[in-house]
Amino acid sequence: MSSTDGGAFRRMLRKLTSDVDELDARDLAEDAEESGASPARDCACGEEVTMLGRIRSVELCPQSADATLRAELFDGTDGVTLVWMGRRRIPGIEAGRTIRARGRISVRDGQKVLYNPYYEICQPQH
Numbered sequence: 123m124s125s126t127d128g129g130a131f132r133r134m135l136r137k138l139t140s141d142v143d144e145l146d147a148r149d150l151a152e153d154a155e156e157s158g159a160s161p162a163r164d165c166a167c168g169e170e171v172t173m174l175g176r177i178r179s180v181e182l183c184p185q186s187a188d189a190t191l192r193a194e195l196f197d198g199t200d201g202v203t204l205v206w207m208g209r210r211r212i213p214g215i216e217a218g219r220t221i222r223a224r225g226r227i228s229v230r231d232g233q234k235v236l237y238n239p240y241y242e243i244c245q246p247q248h
Contacts, residue, residue: 146198152198159175162175162195162200165227169226171225172222173197173236174223177218190205191210191211195236200234202223203230204239205236205238215241221243224240225237
């Protein structure tokens with residue numbers, strides 16, 4: 123068995139014994155890296171970033187008279203909250219969708235946030 127066969131065997135064994143969520147996170151992180159997107163874990167407050175990930179959840183937060191739509195974007199490395207102020211619904215922004223989001227990272231209550239990001243709905247690469 124050559125060294126490359128051993129590497130392929132280890133990868134196959136790791137896939138068979140790994141948690142599904144862990145494998146999904148690894149695939150998301152690889153897709154984001156291949157697309158040139160910034161990994162969420164490396165983003166710092168004030169940076170202009172482009173991220174690629176999957177929406178985990180969407181929530182309408184009617185605070186006072188202003189509506190706010192929030193979505194959690196996960197890229198395999200960390201989660202970022204996307205916040206659209208003044209919006210009740212955005213077609214296509216739903217759990218399970220893969221999107222590319224661009225904006226300036228903020229930190230609120232210890233959580234990374236993109237306010238009113240530019241976004242593009244993408245087809246999953248896997």
